[in-house]
Amino acid sequence: MGVARRSCTRPIQLDLPLLACLVTVLGVCAARSEAPRGVAVPFVFDPSATCDPRCQHAGICIRNNTCFCSRGYEGETCQYATCYPKCKNGGECLRPGKCRCPPGFGGKYCHKVKCDTGCWNGGDCIAVNGVAKCICPSSWTGSKCQEAICPQGCRNGGSCVAPGICSCLDGWLGGACHMAVCHRPCLNGGKCVSPNTCRCRPLYFGPRCEERKMY
Structure with missing residues (x-):
């Protein structure tokens, strides 16, 4: 079984016996595991076939203008990479298993909402009408949940x-x-109404309400 796997990934040569061997092994590998997207197996292989445009990403031209794609690629010329699971939220599959995510999303398959600046103080980043936004706990607000309430x-x-x-x-x-704080207390029932400022009761006056009016 180890020899069969190495044969599946060996670089393709141009001599006919090796191509025939490669096609046979490809058929066995595809039948035992995940078949590449493209033509169904088993298939008829024409060693003199030509494909124009040429098969990409190590795809094999098995009949005229018919490509057999290697695992992770699909399309008429094997030009499209495939990601499984598929890229979500508008992500683009760059190569097998690798997604390029749009702004506001992250994770291997763009399945996670991502706020660029992060969410502070226990906020959760979620998508609101397709836009990443922090949802804050009841005691915090602001774009990043950075402002206390x-x-x-x-x-x-x-x-x-x-x-x-x-x-x-x-x-x-x-x-x-x-x-208010008055460093020197107000006297005679006076009240501190602003820093170091007393409001006095009737009959009293002075900075600390310390003097009594005389009639």
């Missing part, structure tokens, strides 16, 4: 850095950056 919002110049978490500017605190 803070349902409460981030106020006073704060930015959302993770789901539900704001990064606040100096002078602000809180889940939504809504709490």
